[in-house]
Amino acid sequence: MQAKPYWNPYLAGTLLGLTLLATFLVAGQGLGASSLPKRTFAAAAAEVSPEWAANNTAIGAYVQDGEPLRNWMVIEVIAMFVGGFIGALSGGRFNVTVEKGPRISTRGRLLYALAGGTLMGWAAALARGCTSGQALSGGATLALGSWIFMMMVFAGGYALAYAVRRQWT
Amino acid sequence: MSEAIFPIVYQSEEFRLLTAIVLGFLFGFSLERAGFGNARKLVGQFYLQDMTVFKVMFTGILVAMAGLYSLATFGLVDLSMIWINPTFVWAQVVGGFVLGAGFIMSGLCPGTSVVSAASGRWDGVVTFLGVFLGIALFALTVDWLPGLSALYTDGSLGIITLPDLLKVPAPLFALIVVVIAVVAFVGAEKVERAFQQRRHPTELTPKPRPRIKFALGGIFALASLVAMTGTTPRPNPGPKPMTVIAPMTLAEAIIARHPDLVILDIRTASDPELPLIPGAARADSDSSAIRALSHAGPYSTVVVYDEEGTMTEAPESWPRGLDYRYLRGGFAAWESEVLTAIEMEGYDSERRAFVQRQNQIAAYFSGAGVDAAVAAAPPPPLPTGGAKAKKKKAGGC
Secondary structure, eight states: OOOOOOOOHHHHHHHHHHHHHHHHHHHSSOOOSTHHHHHHHHHHHHHHOHHHHHHOTTTHHHHHTSOTTSSHHHHHHHHHHHHHHHHHHHTTOOOOBOOOOTTSOHHHHHHHHHHHHHHHHHHHHHHTSOIIIIIIIIHHTTBHHHHHHHHHHHHHHHHHHTTTGGGTO | OOOOOBSOOOSSHHHHHHHHHHHHHHHHHHHHHHTTTOHHHHHGGGGTSOTHHHHHHHHHHHHHHHHHHHHHHTTSBOGGGSOOOOEEHHHHHHHHHHHHHHHHHHSSOHHHHHHHHHTTBHHHHHHHHHHHHHHHHHHHHTTTSTTHHHHHHSSEEESOBHHHHHTOOHHHHHHHHHHHHHHHHHHHHHHHHHHHHHSOOOTTSOOOOHHHHHHHHHHHHHHHHHHHHHHSOOSSOSOEEOEEEOHHHHHHHHHTTOTTEEEEEOSOOSSTTOOOOTTOEEOOSHHHHHHHHTTSOTTOEEEEEOSSSOOOEEOTTSOSSSEEEEETTHHHHIIIIISSOOOOTTOOHHHHHHHHHHHHHHIIIIISHHHHHHHHSOOOOOOOSSTTOOOOOTTOO
């Protein structure tokens, strides 16, 4: 199936913004993404060593609640996967492949993806949220720390862009 | 009348959880339609060839921000009940930079890696696994690696927004953000075109359709402007609608000894022994209210309360330029929400922090008694509305 063109960015952004606004109004909080892996880790850690997990600075609060995975954002991220899947299918963009430039091997690209993902997971745990929970949701509430975070994300991206350009071009 | 109806309060947490299915779906779908399932499209942002990330993200932020703050101005949403990310300066500076570095390496952020994986991309799957590993790495080392837990917790400023920091009314600040963003959108279009001409455009970059883009951008900007200017204070006379303040927010401000806070009790003083909110001045007549307000600084927040929060407009005769708020639910809500401790059962960690804080505050105000609370946290110096008004200010307001 021929891939359909993407939506106009301002139109897609408006749908995104309305979704976020509705989230604030009906759920009292914003959208997130790194919550799912964080809570999954908390649940696993609580199985292995309940005491260690409950006293951990990063995940202790989730474990003390009893059920780390019984959470709004956990359900939201699973539904987000479904939304992305339906979007890709209906847009003719579902394709089992690896996105990379011609000058890098598939293995090299996947190593970059793993390293980048690990850095982001570490950073999201430190900053108490990622681009979804901090930059987007926190940005819309005008939270000071979320705007600091957002500016630093762009700074970090631009700082390293030249060094990793081989992946893409 | 103007009782805040948002955020919706559910009888059971299960109902709230159900909303995540629809909203999460829309989140993933809109990101996919924007092209965020594709790492090569996303990284165009960092090579200035495709500014879609900036455009989509900021349009989203603007729409949600304008909606949220407009509804708050009309008293339809109680911002104090909405989760606002607390600020931890150093964690967010370092975390933001490292996340940006990871973003350009993997070509995806944690949220878009979910959409990328859902689109069949292996790099999305691997990135998401990396995110899990990184979180595990942080949790495993945070209490062990010297300095990491300090980086995680130091520089805490609590819940603070940019308008709080700059002491600008929130709707005005939101309007400024809209204006800056529209200028930045125009700039982004220009940068994009310049860099697309310099390097040959990739097949992923959509054909530039500047007219449609500008038209849509312009319509949106205008709509936002109209929405926002409709809510910013206008200089024409007449009763001024007040914005709402939640009892808990007021309690926090009193405890924090907010320097520019004036509290007016406008209940009819049939009983002079009627308990007041600590620091409140009795203003049972218009003239005593104006007298109390004449001593307020130019950026003061004036919280007005009656028995049940029915007065939502400041009389025309009151001085302009002050940030007038009415206490949601009035003194009755102060008694039921601030002075009453609540059960901890059945709340998850995000809500639990609220509940814990609420119970501390209840103990602070009621446990120690109102008089003791006043002694513990002396409210800003206020004229007591009657006998003690020392200075005669010429002109009043």
